[in-house]
Amino acid sequence: MEFSALLTSVGINIGICLLLFSLYSILRKQPSNVTVYFGRKIASRKLKRSETFCLDRFVPSPSWILKAWETTEEEILALDGLDAVVFVRIIIFSIRVFSIAAIICIFLVLPVNYYGQEMTHKLIPSESLHVFSIENVKENSKWLCAHCIALYVISCSACVLLYFEYSSISRMRLIHITGSVMNPSHFTVLVRSIPWSAEESYSETVRKFFTNYHAAGYLSHQMIYRSGTIHKLMDDAEKMYNSLKENSVEMQCQTKIKGCCFCAGPTNSFAILPRVKDKGAYGGIDLVGAEKECSAAFVFFKTRYAALMAAKVLQSANPMSWATDLAPEPRDVYWSNLSIPYRQLWIRKIGTLVAATAFMLVFLLPVTLVQSMTQLEELQRKFPFLRSVLEKKYMSQLVTGYLPSVILVLFLYLVPPTMMSFSAMEGSISRSGRKKSACLKVLYFTIWNVFFVNVFTGSILRALNVFFSVKDLPAQFGRAVPAQASFFLTYVLSSGWASLAIEVMQVFPLTCNLFRRCILRIKDEPIHETLSFPYHTEVPRILLFGFLGFTCSILAPLITPFLLVYFFLAYLVYKNQILNVYISKYESGGQFWPVAHNTTIFALVLAQIIALGVFGLKESPVASGFTIPLIIGTLLFHEYCRQRFLPIFRNTAAELLIEMDRKDEQSGRMEKIYEELRKAYCQFTLLANRHSSKPGCLSKQESENDTESGKPGKPPMKVLELWTAPTHLDEPEPSQK
């Protein structure tokens, strides 16, 4: 690839991005797209909307960029919680570290590469890209020390920045914990694997156990029920009721829309529903009683400290019974997993691990198979009757040019929902836990399939082989990575930048909206979904580009400016999305930072190993020799951070909780908290309870089934929620991204 071709590609990509961003700035001003681009504001009822027609609506403007730029971290924390801040911090960290990397790479490494061999240089535009990479440095060159210095600078600055980020995010997490005074999860312990007894119910067993052994702290408990047939019937009835009511409701509502700004007032909540569907009032059937008790319960304690104690200690002499764990927040509970028998968990974990690994490894096999099918000759050979069709020129261009990548993209869409369902099967008790687990799986998947498989030129078996012969690892990498560095350069350029444009455009919801309006000609407000932030797709994406940056910046220094542009754009785009589109439905309390930290350390060490291999191949013993202490140093730094910061993300400090308890006792707030506590966790809450302000009261079906399925299809009942308790909705994750 020549430098001029790269420039052309840059030009085209800049053009596309500019176009899409301008288009976005126009589309977002259209009232018909308000549900696509302002989900968050609708949900929090902050949107003022005017239907007036003016020219301004069709002129692109950078106002959203300014808005996003000006938003401070405090605002994001207040709006969307710690997870969003951590996400933005990951981007800021990347910007910082790659600014340093860009300076050192452009001013030190690039000239060394360019003048690395005695050769007559052509004009720069017609130079091959490989002249700018480390491949151009001749063997045994003294100048390889420059690369070694650059590696040191990048590694050290990354470690220093990582340390300060970790430290500041730990501090934020502690503030987050001490700040959430009313958080019922601090008082609650999830007990699983309650031993079965023939004489008494699970509930009675729990009561006896905790009044016996934790008399001082025990407050009350709440059993978890398995959703049985009756619950399913009830659910169907609810759905039918909703779909029957929907039209009349919508009509009724629509007349008001212009008057009350999206029915924002609490006036037309369905006062009729609660009466009809009161809990336990279905013809006298005791619904909860009819459900089967699981061997799991939420146990409430009088103080946070007592709950922590009960959660952290091995309760019983049989470790497989009375398994305790701190409960997730009410809105974060993943109800359907609570009824999984505790004894199954370990085998489920192993099963999903195996399945996810298999999926990761064999993913490319069907893809390449289908892709090879689209090779023209192959197709013609296999289906001779297609010959006449395929011989037309535009047909052949279409098939060979676009189909393979379309197929890859379609297959890639399958990955996040698949990983999400793996994580759900794993038995995670919280939705944030499930998302974090899915995030890890998607991350491994992405790094494996984008980096390693590409480095070893598409052959999974070759990539696996390399890992199976540990000894040759540096040399193998040293040979393969520089050869592929210019591919990653264009990958950042095309896939990276475009992914941001697509993210901001919200292509999928926009298409659905357009389809609804233009093809189906439905003029009503479309059924609205407020998306929760898809950390499990976006965190891996950001980390992937960081990963490519660390591994390639020494080898192909030209990558750094493109990466910087990517991270700057990401900073603006995601801040905008956090402000306008996504809403945080549950919090993990910054649990994504350790993931980012570990990935960065992995990328650094891999970059160092690759450098070791390259220096070895270039016969520079000095540079190789200096790289080894760097690897050891980085690993030691990682271990130090694990010791110093990781426990904060795994456990809660007793000190803090005791202080919180004390404050609450002194202020007499405890009684109020106990009251809240009793209502906080409700497994089978019907629409009846949606009017209450408790954030946790969601119907189980509502909160999980949709999210799990990951389907774009929207059940008609969803529209109701917009009118009733919009801040606590729970819709499909945008797993199609």
Add this chain to the structure above:
Amino acid sequence: MEFSALLTSVGINIGICLLLFSLYSILRKQPSNVTVYFGRKIASRKLKRSETFCLDRFVPSPSWILKAWETTEEEILALDGLDAVVFVRIIIFSIRVFSIAAIICIFLVLPVNYYGQEMTHKLIPSESLHVFSIENVKENSKWLCAHCIALYVISCSACVLLYFEYSSISRMRLIHITGSVMNPSHFTVLVRSIPWSAEESYSETVRKFFTNYHAAGYLSHQMIYRSGTIHKLMDDAEKMYNSLKENSVEMQCQTKIKGCCFCAGPTNSFAILPRVKDKGAYGGIDLVGAEKECSAAFVFFKTRYAALMAAKVLQSANPMSWATDLAPEPRDVYWSNLSIPYRQLWIRKIGTLVAATAFMLVFLLPVTLVQSMTQLEELQRKFPFLRSVLEKKYMSQLVTGYLPSVILVLFLYLVPPTMMSFSAMEGSISRSGRKKSACLKVLYFTIWNVFFVNVFTGSILRALNVFFSVKDLPAQFGRAVPAQASFFLTYVLSSGWASLAIEVMQVFPLTCNLFRRCILRIKDEPIHETLSFPYHTEVPRILLFGFLGFTCSILAPLITPFLLVYFFLAYLVYKNQILNVYISKYESGGQFWPVAHNTTIFALVLAQIIALGVFGLKESPVASGFTIPLIIGTLLFHEYCRQRFLPIFRNTAAELLIEMDRKDEQSGRMEKIYEELRKAYCQFTLLANRHSSKPGCLSKQESENDTESGKPGKPPMKVLELWTAPTHLDEPEPSQK
């Protein structure tokens, strides 16, 4: 190797063993050897000794075998605690599983191997050994299924037996915990990394922290001091005092010996010592005050549950300060490690891990170097002046035949003390923890250097290479292990049986004793050392033979009878040693069982992988196919056991401790326990305190320095201990074994 040669070897080994055992049965009857063979009985003052001369003393008798055979598990538990029982259980487990293995291997696998190829068999004695191994089965033979069946039977029976053992040892551990009512460690938490403050002492900081956050449970605390110059001076003074006193004391004592049976009465304890060396009475110097406070303390709690809580929870928002841990038993505390700053621990752990691995990998390099030096030609070439000496026939035989193995044995003696000092450097807070850690290190060392290096015919690099190319592992093993199986057979026969004879003979103490009596002509009672059981050398040895058994029994079925004999002998010998020689100075509470369990599972899986490789090479897809589910099943079983039983060995169940607390409160025993607690942990106790019955009060120097050095040299002061508080002595580990 021919079968007849094997038989000869068996005969020779049986002869040697019989000879040594007979010799032992005579030697143990000699009054002069009483300190060598009855250390335990002397220590517990149970020995009745007669100096009368009779013929019976010189006739070998199997009485010790009968005695060992008849001793029940309960007796061992009462005498030597849970660790000894676990050790015996490991042997019993091996006997059981290899009985099954022997039956199936001799009656099913051996005939299949023998008739594996169409060949004219010679008379059995002149057959090559390889005819009896799997190498004799021809490729693609249907009969390989027999090996597969045998593998299934052995694996399944091993798993079933492991399960029941784990379960019963867990039960014993729980009983051990609930049985030790007066154990002060249940009430005590070790706090490390107390934050430093300029205004107040560490002691004050601890008091404030625990009265603030653990007011309900906190009882008192005791600081840990760094031993400074004054303490060293004091110590030297003590030693000098002892050596001056020794002779006069011994004289004084000796006159009484015949009368009072080893001075067993408490009458002649040195009433003079306490008065002279009273704590803090060294010319008015406040000894304890003069020591420097460490940032560590023992904190005592009012209930066991409170202590458990404080130990298990993250105390502070900074995980590097206020690190808590349940304290070890007083006699188990490893004092000198308590003053290590907590922040150093992680780096110490990494450091010792690296050092131990390096030691393990490069151990054979100097050995082979020195051994190659003893090759005749090599020596002659390097040192031409030796030529005349070496050309003599008996000299050359000596040099080539014995020197190499002597050098290997001498080098091997270095291993346990080295690993022990690595484990001490690691920063373990308890002596049992240090021993367990050393046991693991010795185990890895032994398995690596005996099994893997031998399998890959002595080349460490080749062995490492095999592990670095994971993919070919089964095939490589399948090729290499059967070829070496007959070597392992002779290894069990010679090294295994002989090691037991040497163990029972106590060669090293016996030699010292003889040297003292015959060369130095010292007729006094020799300075006596009661040895604590060297689990860190004996557990790895037993496990190694189990490991060889599992990996080789399918391939070379002839190994199983020899193994069975080994384990039977081991059962008798070690029981005898537990009864007579060793004394348990501290308890780990059965922590060696998980080690044995894991090693057995590793051996099983490795055996299955080797079988997979062999079946692959013999082109038996059915047998290979059936082996894979077996591997998966074994790994799943291991994971299940980890879930089901391991937490019992890592944590103490709250349930049990609460019940114990309750009982003590009801019986009013608590006050007494608190009183004991205040005196339980004493870091700088002088001889003064040895008269008290508290087991924990040992001088730090006495309890650690000797044990650490692992030197056979005995400081003269040791003799005193026999007279004063013999049950709580603490002498060198017999790490030279």
